[in-house]
Amino acid sequence: MEQEENLVRLLPDDALAGILRRLPHRSLAVSRCVCRAWRDTIDGRRLLLPHLLPHSVGGIFIEFNCLDSWEFLARPTTGPKVSGKIGFAGADSFIQDHCNGLLLLYQCVVNPATRRWASLPQRPPPPMGTKYFYEDEHIVFDPAVSLHYEVFTIPRILYMREPGDFNYCRFRDKSDHVIEKQEWPPSPFILPVFSSRTGQWEERSFLREGKAAGTIAEMRLASISTEKRYGVYWRGELYVHCEANFVMRISLSNNKYQVIEPPTDTDGLYLGKSEKGVYCASVDLLLRVWILKVLNGRMEWALKHQTSLKPLLAHQEYSEQSDGPWILQDINYYERHDEDASYEALEQAKIDWDSDNDNVLHNEDRVDEYIGYIDFLGFHPYKEVVFLGESMTRGLAYHLNSSKFQDLGNLYPRYYGHISGQHGLIRGAFPYTPCWIDEFPQNNY
DSSP: OHHHHHHHTTSOHHHHHHHHHTSOHHHHHHHTTTOHHHHHHHHHTTSSHHHHSOSSOOEEEEEETTOSSOEEEEOOOSSOOOOOOOGGGSSOOOOOEEETTEEEOSSEEEETTTTEEEEOOOOOOOTTOSSSEEEEEEEEEOTTTOSOEEEEEEEEEOOOOOTTSTTOOHHHHSOOHHHHTSEESOSSEEEEEEETTTTEEEEEEEEEOSOOSEEHHHHHHHOOOOOOOOOEEETTEEEEEOGGGOEEEEETTTTEEEEEOOSSSOSOOEEEEETTEEEEEEESSEEEEEEEEEETTEEEEEEEEEEESTTTOOOOSSOTTOOOSSEEOOHHHHHHTTOOOHHHHHHTTOSOOOTTTTTEEOGGGSOSOOOOOEEEEEEOSSSSEEEEEETTTEEEEEETTTTEEEEEEEOOOTTHHHHHGGGOOEEEEEEEOOOOOOOOOOOOO
């Protein structure tokens, strides 16, 4: 293989690039895996990425309480369209995690952009049992490196309830002093990992660098929230939001991990990636954003932005369900009526949305008092912009560097108030960046 690479390198770079540029996108994606020289040329000349890995957001997936399917707030574009309907895989549509265009469901991995999917084999038994622990799963996919993906199963600690508490279970909540004194996370940390390359689950051992987050007993008291927290993949490392808001940084190159303390004791922290790395945020009417940096030889959070949203936000003179530049596909409404209008909605949005200048909200258009609330919908993966939901009715983009707001449009599903009653809320959300590579590894089992 090394001799073949040397022969390839005898070709002038422009000649090799000219040959590869003539290949169809699918063949070009496969050609990246032939040898290092071809991959360097394809990536260095960006022959593939502008077409198949555009650095733009295709929309925002939103999970509303009491609805069967996730909603999708689609970004308008003149290019290929994405539908948020993910039931084409014939599996449970609960999204466990996402990474670079792939969605991890419980039974399969799907690509909404290409409508391709692959099922997952049966999971191995939980290595740490089920009395103290449950499991979260995270997907790692970097199409600029490989077309294969991996799924990591991360044990999480169950919150300890006292007798008389709601949902108290004597078997589950009874203390085991031997277990409770142990450090968390342990070292080595044995994690089940699925590889699409082998089509199998395997146990992988990770050693801790630095100190633990605490004992299992301390983590149980801090693990009140069992809501899904998405992982972040950045430059060969997986960042996982864990108990007590600590972040576990897992290095895939050397099978080591470290614990990163949270920047604040606030409960509602959101982890994500953006233009310059790994970020986290907290939001009520005070928005705070931190970026992860190496400070004094260790990974620490540095405050990037802080502002009070109250003087900036006020109700605009718009109908709550009026359309904006972005289109809510209303997936649940059309599923209930056995219709498919998602593509019709996409056809209505044949414009290119300027993520810097369109639909800017100006302070002079606002009233003095704001009485709503804010949901955090995620970080823009390529710009220092955060997506917010205003009182579950409007989607907003907030620019950290200019403090500029943009109105995305209505995000409230049709008849949602009648369905949810007093239980209406956004349970989770994340921006989706499409991956148009049609190759999809099929598992061999």
